[in-house]
Amino acid sequence: MRLLLYTAGSDADAWIDALRHALPAARIEPWPGPAASAADYALVWKAPPELLRDLRRVKAVFNLGAGVDAIVGDPALPPEVCLVRLEDAGMAEQMAEYVCHAVLRRYREFDAYAQQQRAGLWQPRRRTSKRAFGVGILGLGALGTAVATALTPFGFPLRGWSRARKQIAGIATFAGASELDAFLSGACVLVCLLPLTRDTQGLLDRATLSQLPRDAYVVNVSRGALVVDQDLLALLDSGHIGGAMLDVFRDEPLPPEHRFWHHPRVALTPHISAVTQVDESVAQIADKIRRIEAGLPITGIVARERGY
């Protein structure tokens, strides 16, 4: 069995090592090198069109991340190819850590206390009622659901929104465009975990962000292009949005001149909320390859027309 590997330069050796252990009978072939057209499976991250174009013979292309927006719309990828995304693979735990931190940071006003410390001000702040502090999760896939589960013990009123209706215990769920405003109106913290698709591109613009309650906090951990940066900045400037914690951006690295860098209401991190874990990912991919070889169904196949 021939496995083609393209990691966009990051940590290729670690992937090769892990794959050799998990699939000892396979030939692991980093690209560029052998012809992509000879591969049985391809494992790729941000692959160039000349690679994708040759993947006519593969049984599956595994995207080395949860978000497939960098590949799903690429016209070079043959339409009949089975594209598979990573599911969790160690990312849900990291995402839960990041989001729990962000929600507690906001609820307990640690940024305001840091400001008071800089000013030498000893001043306990009036506690926000937890019952009135709704946390809204935009996107209820594997990561959104894991984040909701991690937040549950803290007792915040949780609400979630997804394209198609879902039922999750302990969460008020909303679905589809018609219920988006109602969802947003109760989210003191909005956690964005949607995939980037044609439908979600620019979804968080002035109109939608204005539906959030005054002084809301925006946490974006999925893709930068879901947010219209200028609209978010305008609402941060006006104070309608009280703060934002951003891990993802339209252009990464975030360009030095971007206002997010030094906006007093923005905390940013360099796309580290949940990074692909090589060992967990390889175990998941190897398991799926064995299932495909055995003629069994697998999960995580991307619906190309839907975009995720």
Place this chain on the structure above:
Amino acid sequence: MRLLLYTAGSDADAWIDALRHALPAARIEPWPGPAASAADYALVWKAPPELLRDLRRVKAVFNLGAGVDAIVGDPALPPEVCLVRLEDAGMAEQMAEYVCHAVLRRYREFDAYAQQQRAGLWQPRRRTSKRAFGVGILGLGALGTAVATALTPFGFPLRGWSRARKQIAGIATFAGASELDAFLSGACVLVCLLPLTRDTQGLLDRATLSQLPRDAYVVNVSRGALVVDQDLLALLDSGHIGGAMLDVFRDEPLPPEHRFWHHPRVALTPHISAVTQVDESVAQIADKIRRIEAGLPITGIVARERGY
């Protein structure tokens, strides 16, 4: 039944309202006012000696906080009086929020990322292995146990230390002076939740803090006097201790000239990690009064000679 109330000026009206609802047959008497010697029960916070001295007739004195260090050693309090501390009463939940935030903040290096943001630096940092990131809880009472429970889902290796040995599922427990160094040596984050007593005063000095692994993080949410400030500062300066999040201090408000205010490795908050919740506290106290009146035993009685 006559209830004497002394709240050191904070929010007396809220206490009176809640007590009237919970114990409609009782006479609530704020002090100064009636003679303390006529009271059946006293509810006090940081009461002056002239009040304590007169409490000879009361069936119990309820301390309006979990820490009794401000009253237990006061020679004005008659030795035969039954002193009762608050147990949890809404504080455990707040403490869990504060500590989970502090641990995630440290583990995911959000302070380092904030520094990078100020410097305009886009640089993902190497992830710390969670298996090597021990979190140590000093003090396994109601609050320490609640904090451990709240941390459990995040998967950090947890260890706890207490005076007398305790068994708690999922935590490596250590007990007594002879096991303190072993406990400290595995605590990348040290969370201090001990009561302040003769034995714990100044417990965290240069000798004990030096047992922590290099670059450890210290979270103090119990009492400032557990820490020898100059020793903590020296170890922060040397880098042996990587950072501290401090909510409690020897003198509160923290004096303006104290170095903690502007130390680059210190985040501080004005004693807000867990504040007494009036409604929950009154419900707990009213329940205990009803039990005493019915001749039933109660929990939370302070062992005066032990100090908590």
